Amino acid sequence: MDIEVDALVVGAGFAGLYQLHCLRDRVGLRTVVLEAGGDLGGTWYWNRYPGARCDSESHAYRYFFSRELNEEWEWSERYPGPPEIRAYLGRVAEKFDLRREIRFGCRAVSAHYDETANRWRVETDTGDRYTATYLVAAVGCLSSANIPDISGLADFAGKWYHTAHWPHEGVDLKGKRVGQVGTGSTGIQAAPVIAETAAHLTVFQRTPTYSVPARNGPLSAEFKRWVRENHEEIRAIACSTPNGHAFRIAKRKVADVSPEERQAIYEAAWEVGGLQFRATFHDLMIDQAANDTAAEFLKGRIRAVVRDPQTAAALSDIDHPYAAKRPPIDTNYFETFNRDNVALVDLRTDPIERITPSGIRTRTREISLDVIVFATGFDAMTGPLLAMDIRGRGGRTLREDWIAGPVTYLGLQVPGYPNFFTVTGPGSPSVLTNMPVAIEQHAEWIADCIAHLRAKRIDAIEADADAARKWGQHVNEAADATLLSKAKHSWYYGANVPGKPRVFMPYAGGMARYRRTCDEVAANGYTGFVLGLGGAQAGAKSVEFGAAGGAPGI
Ligand code: NAP
Numbered sequence: 001m002d003i004e005v006d007a008l009v010v011g012a013g014f015a016g017l018y019q020l021h022c023l024r025d026r027v028g029l030r031t032v033v034l035e036a037g038g039d040l041g042g043t044w045y046w047n048r049y050p051g052a053r054c055d056s057e058s059h060a061y062r063y064f065f066s067r068e069l070n071e072e073w074e075w076s077e078r079y080p081g082p083p084e085i086r087a088y089l090g091r092v093a094e095k096f097d098l099r100r101e102i103r104f105g106c107r108a109v110s111a112h113y114d115e116t117a118n119r120w121r122v123e124t125d126t127g128d129r130y131t132a133t134y135l136v137a138a139v140g141c142l143s144s145a146n147i148p149d150i151s152g153l154a155d156f157a158g159k160w161y162h163t164a165h166w167p168h169e170g171v172d173l174k175g176k177r178v179g180q181v182g183t184g185s186t187g188i189q190a191a192p193v194i195a196e197t198a199a200h201l202t203v204f205q206r207t208p209t210y211s212v213p214a215r216n217g218p219l220s221a222e223f224k225r226w227v228r229e230n231h232e233e234i235r236a237i238a239c240s241t242p243n244g245h246a247f248r249i250a251k252r253k254v255a256d257v258s259p260e261e262r263q264a265i266y267e268a269a270w271e272v273g274g275l276q277f278r279a280t281f282h283d284l285m286i287d288q289a290a291n292d293t294a295a296e297f298l299k300g301r302i303r304a305v306v307r308d309p310q311t312a313a314a315l316s317d318i319d320h321p322y323a324a325k326r327p328p329i330d331t332n333y334f335e336t337f338n339r340d341n342v343a344l345v346d347l348r349t350d351p352i353e354r355i356t357p358s359g360i361r362t363r364t365r366e367i368s369l370d371v372i373v374f375a376t377g378f379d380a381m382t383g384p385l386l387a388m389d390i391r392g393r394g395g396r397t398l399r400e401d402w403i404a405g406p407v408t409y410l411g412l413q414v415p416g417y418p419n420f421f422t423v424t425g426p427g428s429p430s431v432l433t434n435m436p437v438a439i440e441q442h443a444e445w446i447a448d449c450i451a452h453l454r455a456k457r458i459d460a461i462e463a464d465a466d467a468a469r470k471w472g473q474h475v476n477e478a479a480d481a482t483l484l485s486k487a488k489h490s491w492y493y494g495a496n497v498p499g500k501p502r503v504f505m506p507y508a509g510g511m512a513r514y515r516r517t518c519d520e521v522a523a524n525g526y527t528g529f530v531l532g533l534g535g536a537q538a539g540a541k542s543v544e545f546g547a548a549g550g551a552p553g554i
Contacts, residue, residue, distance in 0.1 A: 007450070008122055008132035009033040010108045010388070013042015015138035015423040015439045017089060018063060021096050022447035029134070029450070033098075034124060036107035040093055042140050044085045048170075049163035049186065049375070050193035053081045055214065055275060055329045056434045059227045060246035062088065063436060064235040065444075069095060071231075074224050079216045079274075103128070110389035111135055113417060118459055118533060120419065134450055137385055138423040138443075141431050141506075144383030146376050146497055148181070152355035160372040163190060173198045176370040179360050181352075183209055185328040187375035192336045194373065199341065202367050204360065206347045207325075207489065208318045210298045214329040215273030242510030244429070244437030249279040254290035266297045278323045285482050291321040298322060305334040312337075314346040324487035326431070380491045381426045381505045382406050392417035405494075405503030409463035409471050409528055410518060412442065418460040418533070421446045426505040427475050431492070433511045441511070445518050449526070460533045467528030474545040479504040509545075517545060 007023045009016050012035035024031040037045040054061050058075035073091060076084060093099050107125040114121050120135040145164040153160065161171060163186045178198040180191055183205045195201045219227075227234065238246045254262060269277045283290040299316040306312035315334065336342050350362045359369040382402060390398040393416045401407060401416060408414050411428025412421055423442045424430035430438050453461055479485050484492060484504070494500035507514055521527050 002121070002129045002131045003032070004131050005030045005032045006132065007031040007134040007136060008108075008120065008130050009136045009138050010111075010122075011035060011042055011138035011140060011143075011423075012037070012040050012102050012104070013044070013138065013140055014063075014089070014436050015140065015443065016042070016102075016136075017092060017098055018065070018440060019136055019138050019423060019443040019446065020098055020101055022443050023134075023136075023450065024101060025096065027447050027451045027454070031101055032130065032132075033102040033138075034106045034108045034122075034130075035102055035104050036125075038104055039086070040089045040099075040102070041082070041086045043143060043164075044082045044089070046143070046164050047166065047186075048082055048168060049161075049166040049190050049373070050173075050197075051189035051191075051331070052163075052166075052186075053079045053189060053214070053216065054085060055079060055185065056245060056436075057274065058219070059223075059234060060238050060244075060434055061085075061436055063092065063440060064231075064238065065440060066095075067231050071228055074228075075219060077216055077218055079214055108388055110391075111420075112389075112391040112395075113393060113420070115393060118418070134419045134421070136421045136423060136446060137388075137425070139384035139388075141381045141384075141424055141435075142378040144379040144387055146379050146383075147374055148376050149498070150352060150355050152357075152361075155357050156355050156359075156372065157357040158359075158370045158372065160374065162374045162376070163187075164378065171371070173371060175199045177359075177368060178202070178371045178373060179204060179367060179369040180373045180375055181360075182375035182377065183207070184375065184377055185326060186377065188328040188330045188333045190373065190375055191342070192330070192332045195336050195339055195342050198371075201336075201342045202345060202360075202369070203337075203342065204345045204347055204352065205314065208315050209325065209328060210295070210318060210322050211328045211330040211333050212270065212275075212277040212298070213273045214331050215271075216331060238434065238437050239441075239515070240512050242433075242512055243275075244433035244435075244511045245275060245279075246434075247276050247279055249282060251282055253283045254281045254287070254293055255283075262293060263297070266294065270297075270301065274329050275327065278327060285321075285323060285484070288321065288483060288486075291323075291483055295322040302334050306337050308337070311344050314344055314349075320487035320490075321483040324483045324485075325490040326492075377491055377496055379497045379500070380431070380494070382494070382500075383497070385422065385425070390417070390420070392420070403501070405501040406505060407468050407472060409468040410514075410521070411507060412445065412518075413461070413463035413468075413529065415463045415465040415468045418462040421449075427471060427507055429507045429509070429511045429514050432506045432508055438511060441515050441518070445522065448522065452522070452526075453531070456531075458531050460531075461526065462530045464528050464530050471528070471545070474509070475507050476504060478507060478509040482508050484508055 006029035023029045058080045111122045120132045122130040145162045177200045179202045181204045234246045269280045302316040303312045359367045406426035408427040411425040489495045
């Protein structure tokens with residue numbers, strides 16, 4: 001029997017929880033959330049690897065919609081870890097009574113649009129069938145693990161894990177010889193912690209990466225009070241900066257200061273730590289020469305920390321501008337390579353040939369291992385959506401429609417898929433921002449849009465194909481206006497997944513500007529969307545997004 005609801009939300013992370021609250025409690029819809037995991041949290045439910053921690057600062061990594069919630073909640077550290085984030089989301093669910101609408105352990109496997117009934121028909125892996133007027137994918141951008149296809153893995157006699165599917169009971173690495181493949185944000189967090197317990201850790205590095213110390217620590221009572229008392233101010237900054245963080249990007253350019261001043265600015269930012277480093281100058285992400293100064297500073301720090309010159313060279317020989325790939329922050333990452341029980345394998349000079357029953361064989365040697373840890377990232381942004389069998393008008397599949405890369409309007413809707421919304425979908429600022437800020441904006445926009453449809457008795461909304469094409473162009477231009485386009489081998493381009501189309505997926509025009517665009521679109525009667533089935537009540541389609549330049553949203 002089909003379970004009939006007004007809105008079905010897929011995913012119970014930050015996005016799904018707030019979307020449920022908006023749709024059920026503000027719009028008044030019968031809403032159900034399907035969640036594959038056994039509890040709340042999305043990425044924080046699954047990612048429990050050693051050293052896992054958020055790299056947004058806790059006072060901005062939260063919902064802003066409820067002042068009361070923020071007065072009741074206190075983060076303990078500068079960067080929250082997964083258990084504290086799960087506890088926070090648990091508190092949110094309790095306060096707003098959200099759990100009763102969430103079906104845990106229930107994965108949506110297919111979602112087909114029934115044109116005759118103007119309904120979405122969704123099936124789950126538990127055999128449940130739902131019928132919904134509105135379907136909202138709140139599936140996260142980084143939730144589909146990328147496990148590399150390295151020959152021999154099936155024959156490995158030891159144990160292997162992907163960081164995004166870390167066993168909830170933990171893994172005892174004491175006395176074990178561990179090989180870690182991958183040195184992105186995850187690998188950089190995991191290696192120092194693994195090295196503390198394992199007998200030996202070999203880090204397999206394909207692309208070296210910049211990193212800035214996180215400088216995590218407990219928050220003082222004074223800071224906690226400041227956070228409680230300055231809710232609106234913190235919110236105002238997070239909602240007006242390009243990247244959704246609660247710090248402003250400096251207005252000065254690198255060339256505005258002397259080399260000595262520049263050095264002092266970088267040194268001070270290095271001491272402060274975290275993602276604020278890339279906010280030191282306005283032009284770091286748009287001017288190669290400006291970026292070079294930050295890149296050289298950070299490479300110099302690696303060389304100063306790592307004692308073995310060959311290892312230091314392999315770690316600091318970085319081929320892309322600083323922050324053109326997602327910049328990690330760390331706790332003792334480079335210092336870890338000074339330990340006697342840690343070794344680096346540079347896969348650019350000594351690539352992996354295969355996995356053997358006893359370890360990993362590179363071109364020059366075989367490294368014996370008891371455990372392999374894949375910190376190899378995600379099939380980002382499109383992966384979680386394409387993992388579902390989503391079909392729109394005429395039975396067309398999202399897989400077919402996105403064969404050359406994602407096509408969306410504002411990262412919110414896909415032409416041909418009426419009443420289907422994506423929270424932080426490809427084409428929205430999403431991963432280039434502090435995620436909860438982007439999520440709140442999307443969940444509210446979607447709820448307001450649905451409220452509008454119901455108030456006006458409009459049966460459907462669908463992205464116009466031409467508007468989506470123009471938006472796609474604008475997304476490309478926005479990336480090309482920044483140095484993000486200089487790291488074509490990043491996951492922003494889908495380059496980490498073999499066969500994935502190379503298309504820049506997030507919107508680099510900045511969160512604040514994006515928010516204005518979305519607000520204007522809605523205020524002008526949903527320009528670029530077709531309102532009403534058959535376009536009978538079509539909204540104005542003419543839509544301009546302006547020049548792509550400006551402060552990048554990172
Ligand atoms: P990632 O940035 O994609 O890094 C994956 C690493 O694995 C890269 O070093 C990559 O090398 C390597 N790799 C992939 N396939 C490989 C193969 N076949 N052989 C050898 N090496 C391989 O993934 P991630 O570190 O999980 O981070 C993904 C994103 O998640 C981050 O950028 C960030 O947005 C988010 N994240 C956030 C936090 C946080 O908030 N603190 C923590 C972790 C992750 P190449 O660079 O050569 O591809």
